[in-house]
Amino acid sequence: NYYILGLDIGSVNISAAIAKFSPDSDNLSISGIGRARTNGLKKGVVTNIEKASTSIRQAAKEAMKTAGCKPDRVVVSIAGAYTGSVKSQGIVSVPSGEISINEIKRAMQMAQDNAIIDKDQVILHVLPYEFKVDGQDHIEDPIGMSGSRLEVFTHVITAEGNSIRNLIKATNMAGLKIDNMVLAGYASALATLTKDEKELGVGLIDLGGATCDIVVHLGNSIVYNDTLPVGSTNITMDLSRALNTPLANAEEIKINYTKLLESGVSELQLPTMGEVSLTHEASMDIVTKVIYARIEETILLLLNKFENSGYLNKLGSGLVLTGGMSKLDYIRNLTSLMFDNIPVRIAKPRSVDGLFEVSEDAKNSCVVGLCLYGSGEFTRYEIDSNGELKYKDSHLKSMTSTKSVN
Secondary structure, three states, rough: OOEEEEEOOOOOOEEEEEEEEEOOOOEEEEEEEEEEOOOEEEEEEEEHHHHEEEHHHHHHHHHHHOOOOOEEEEEEEEOHEEEEEEEEEEEOOOOOOOOHHHHHHHHHHHHHHHHOOOOOEEEEEEEEEEEEOOEEEEEEEOOOOEOEEEEEEEEEEEEHHHHHHHHHHHHHHOOOOOOOOHHHHHHHHHHHHHHHHHOOOEEEEEEOOOEEEEEEOOOEEEEEEEEEOOOOOHHHHHHHHHOOHHHHHHHHHHHHHHHHHHHOOOEEEEEEEOOEEEEEEEEEEHHHHHHHHHHHHHHHHHHHHHHHHHHHHHOOOOOOEEEEHHHOOOOHHHHHHHHHOOOOOOOOOOEEEHHHHHHHHHHHHHHHHHHHHHHHOOOEEEOOOOEEEEEEOOHHOOOOOOOOOO
């Protein structure tokens, strides 16, 4: 058995989860969870190393305390705000006439070398979405096939080099050594998407505090990733302004919005901004209008992203929404409506053993996905953040990579 620490470095909160993985039974069980306010980071990028490392340490310490153990490997999320992506391909000859893992590795490394990226970018993931053998396309997995030429088409996810280095530094200062870095949207996809959804084509939106992470999964792999720098904190700020009440009270109203609606309250008694002892009345109608307007605007911006991506008409199984903001009332219906009646599902992370309440909350999708990644769940073949080939298959099962990102 070994223990994995997933660290979801969000723009508002840092979530840490410790999961125990038993390779013999292929069983993952969450044994600890911790959370801390994010300080020293803006939209996932370190702005103050000292403060960031304190927040990371706090969240990790809480998770370790609940779990009663230290992790053997650490998997950290990279926010989408400072990531990019390019398509790249690699072609190799097959001297033996039969494709082995060796040829796949060579082809993927060639795709990695061929990727045209800015010099300040580093590669996070090389994900193959299609293989061709001797010109025959739509090959799902070429291993063991006969042929003389192998082509691979990959989606290469990149991140800003300095952002990565600062994040590594902040994590090291918190007493943790990173084993893998994973795009946040990719981690959320691992925790929420079903095999059928991926097969048919699906768009995943993780609606977070200050950003919305977007990935499109088509068949074998992620083929598109992007970020919208808007999130549920924007709703809190709008409510605070519209209701003339402090941010903490606005946040409480947002979180309890559904309960307030169900209770039939029409007027709220709220503290007045800047005057602690004063309260005033505010109508629930204003709350509804503000939340609705902001959600509508966010969905419209997301729709634009999908339209520009060129993948909107390839989402055979529709959209999956997860993250804290996905819990807000009528977000599902409004999204479906604005995306021209596309099917929309609200997803919690899939249930894993251990602390069951972790899987009950949509805001934990990314952190659960990081633990899954650490236990060997990923795209069938991938070059990871260490530049190492990861692959999974019954006869190719490999849990070799424990080298650090540094």
